[in-house]
Amino acid sequence: YDDCSSYTNTYNANEYFSNMRNFKENYTKGFTLVELMAVLVILGILATIVGRNIDPVIQRANFEKIKADLATTSESLEMYRFNEFTYPSTSQGLDALIFPHSELKNPLLYPEGGYLDAMPKDPWGRDYIYEYPGRRSAKFDLYTLGADGLEGGSGKDADVGNWMQQ
Numbered sequence: 001y002d003d004c005s006s007y008t009n010t011y012n013a014n015e016y017f018s019n020m021r022n023f024k025e026n027y028t029k030g031f032t033l034v035e036l037m038a039v040l041v042i043l044g045i046l047a048t049i050v051g052r053n054i055d056p057v058i059q060r061a062n063f064e065k066i067k068a069d070l071a072t073t074s075e076s077l078e079m080y081r082f083n084e085f086t087y088p089s090t091s092q093g094l095d096a097l098i099f100p101h102s103e104l105k106n107p108l109l110y111p112e113g114g115y116l117d118a119m120p121k122d123p124w125g126r127d128y129i130y131e132y133p134g135r136r137s138a139k140f141d142l143y144t145l146g147a148d149g150l151e152g153g154s155g156k157d158a159d160v161g162n163w164m165q166q
Helices: 013-027 033-084 091-095
Strands: 129-131 139-143
Touching: 013 139, 033 091
Parallel strands: none
Antiparallel strands: 129 139
16 A cells, blocks of 8 residues: 555645645736737727827817917017018018028118027928918918918818918
């Protein structure tokens, strides 16, 4: 009988369940593929809901930035006109508000740092378009072509200009 003891399991019940618990802990760490897919689907649904709710806020922020840029640049153009008795030509463009050009009538009145520190960009990273004399406004046209960068459009692709603020 002494030889048989080497082939039999001599654990009592407490030792057996203790070992099974350790076995389960070692092999059940992690997530199944189904659990990961369920989490990804839930995250996708949440991202869609958040994205749809944030889009109008972003459009409103873009519109407000355009309005602020147009107001600041229009003020600078008015100061330029006050000193030079005319607005910059279309060919001189808005650069005339930052750098003095050779055609200034009153070069001594040109501010040392220019009328603007830097040329603002529209929310899509493009320069604002300046035209003098204006086609849509009595003074000058200052506008952006919207998100698509093409003339016309509606919604976020609509042209926004100083003629809308008058």
